[in-house]
Amino acid sequence: MNTALSTRPPEDDRRPGDLTFRELLRWIWRQVTSMRTALVLLLLLALAAIPGSVIPQEGVDALKTSNWQDDHPKLTPIYERLGLFSVYDSPWFSAIYILLMISLVGCIVPRTVHYWRGLRAQPPKAPRNLTRLPDHAAYTTTDAPDEILERARAALKRRRYRLIDGDDSISAERGYLREAGNLVFHLSVLVVLVGFALGGLFGYKGGVILLIGNDYGFANNLTQYDEFNPGSLFRADEMEPFSFKIDDFDVDWLTTGPRAGLARGFESHVTYQTSPDAPEKSYNLRVNHPLSIGDTDIFLIGHGYAPVITIRDGNGDVVTDGPTIFLPTSQSLQSIGVVKAPDANPTQIGLEGEFYPTVAFSKQTGSYYSLLGKPLDPMVSMLVYTGDLGMNDGTPQSVYSLDKSRTTMLTKKDGTPYRIDLREGESVELPDGLGTVSFDGLERWNKIQISQTPGKWIALAGVVLSLIGLLGSLFIRPRRVWVRARRDGDGTLVEVAALDRSGSGDVAAVVDELVEALQREDRS
Structure with missing residues (x-):
């Protein structure tokens, strides 16, 4: 009787297409962290923000929201169940936001490694036949190949190319910072989302209608607000202890044209204190010109x-x-x-x-x-x-x-x-x-909005970084240039070729310019 143990692997009774739990999790992770999913989630986030711009929001204007609800008694219960009166605090909006963050992290981390490798990679060696490239040139000279390659090396360095020497050739590349631009752009999107998330978690936004005159004023505490919308991690003891009053209010009325009699510009003359013991200061509050006290901004939004x-x-x-x-x-x-x-x-x-x-x-x-x-x-x-x-x-x-x-x-x-x-x-x-x-x-009265957004500078830095990265991705042209010099009979055959890696640039001028530089030094 043959007692030898069988070395064949045990048969897998799974049907084709069946996945183990671990394989299923890996497949889900790949789907969530794909660039296609990130773009879809970004589109969904933009679409989800539309109701917040169209439907009155309780945290922005509670009175307008209440009036809308009174005018639409049939739609109000449906909208309340969907959270459309507080879109940015709703569970479904938060779910899209969190999924987008996860998807971006999953997209950016492997691409960061890829971009970093591309940033540090050396130019590839010269192809065997440079004349097969779309943009190339060749000529013969009596100078030695080493002299030609030395001239090419000096000319390419002046043009800020990164070089690598071959046996009878030089490989050069520039525009590798384009990969850094791609990396900065992808990271900046994540920075912007983190900035907005910090503002939504730790900040607040409130509003108050304040009568104009010395008999009326505002102190920054919760009891003074007409409406107040705090973040989920907001702490009332971190509010700035300022106070202010509106001494006077100027309106620039239109006097001619079809809009005569309507307001063109507003300016409130404000007296404020940064703390109860601080001296009084003055400020002219205008639309889109807020008064900043510490981390808090005070806006004039109505009258x-x-x-x-x-x-x-x-x-x-x-x-x-x-x-x-x-x-x-x-x-x-x-x-x-x-x-x-x-x-x-x-x-x-x-x-x-x-x-x-x-x-x-x-x-x-x-x-x-x-x-x-x-x-x-x-x-x-x-x-x-x-x-x-x-x-x-x-x-x-x-x-x-x-x-x-x-x-x-x-x-x-x-x-x-x-x-x-x-x-x-x-x-x-x-x-x-x-x-x-x-x-x-x-x-007269003024409608004042008071907000504290801790992550606004982070979001602004992310926007600036995204512009820098986008400009780098659009305008930096990654190019590769090869120069080969070898003996051919009694002279030296010089071959020059270039390749544009972005696929949309014209490198024929680069080849002509380099050939002209080499021949000019040859003649001299």
């Missing part, structure tokens, strides 16, 4: 009007006075707003309506509109509501909206809404002994 409206109740007591912020709805600064008087007697009073900086009347629509943004003839037009404004039940309310669910709108005897139209300095007595409403003046 509007705050009519000074006073409400006296049926007892003659002042229950509401002072400026009320109205929010613009058009370029002519036609604005909407509400005024609440929860302490009025015998019943609470709420006003809701519009403000017109320069009022005009349209016969076609039968309604008022604002002709100009400049306040030449300001007027407020408001409806009156009485009843429970819902402000005493502990439920938080927006100062820009009125809860009318438990109120009654005042109407005239014919059933039409009772509307009060007041120009500056006018007052009106409400029916049924409810009190009086007066329009006593007009103040």
Whole structure:
């Protein structure tokens, strides 16, 4: 009996195409880290950012988002479930971002090794037959081959070629920094993503509407913000302890053309302190010219009007006075707003309506509109509501909206809404002994955005590096040149050839220039 052990490998019972778990992971990694996947993810990231530009975002403008939700009650639950009101904080956007980071790392690391080897590689030896290359030249001379090669070596060094000597030839190459340009460009994309990620994790962005004048100011703490959107790793104790107020606000109005009466430029005169004990400083805040305090930037992003409206109740007591912020709805600064008087007697009073900086009347629509943004003839037009404004039940309310669910709108005897139209300095007595409403003046406000983005300089450095790398990849031409000199009868046969590695350059001029340099030195 043959007791010899069989040396054949055990049969593999897997079907063709079956992968082990390790092979499956390797295949998935290759797919994720391929350049094609990175490009697809980059495209998906750009497409995913579109809803953040089209749909109002809670972290950017909470009021605009709330108004959009009120106007679209059917779409709002769907958008909330998809996270479209906070796109950049949504899980699906984060998943695309993280996958893109992983894919780029997987693409860049092996390519870094490849580019580094290409950067350090020596020029290849001269081909056996240089005349087969597309761009070549040849001539004969009486000088010795060593002299020709020495001249070629000196001429190529002057042109910053990297050289390697052969038996009867010289190989030269330049433009190898093109590989460094490719490497810098790929690394810069990763740097930009890291910079944005740091800003999103450790930074914050907030907004506040601030009235203009010495009686109003802002201190940088969470209670002062109208809206605040922090990063997931943000720490409130790292906020800069500054404060500021807006002393004055200048508007450059257009006076001619079809856009006459609209604003062309804005400038806020700001007084600020970097800390409670620091001296006051002044700054002219303009659009796209932020005030930088430490790592925090303060931007001017909007402006509007705050009519000074006073409400006296049926007892003659002042229950509401002072400026009320109205929010613009058009370029002519036609604005909407509400005024609440929860302490009025015998019943609470709420006003809701519009403000017109320069009022005009349209016969076609039968309604008022604002002709100009400049306040030449300001007027407020408001409806009156009485009843429970819902402000005493502990439920938080927006100062820009009125809860009318438990109120009654005042109407005239014919059933039409009772509307009060007041120009500056006018007052009106409400029916049924409810009190009086007066329009006593007009103040201005500025919308200020305050943000801290720790990774912005890293992202900027990445953008600059990407431009440098891209320029290097586009304009650096990798070229190889060979010069061979050998005895041919009584003379020396000199052959010169060049090759453009990018495939889009003309190296015939390089060959002619080198031949001319060698022959010129030969004649001398």
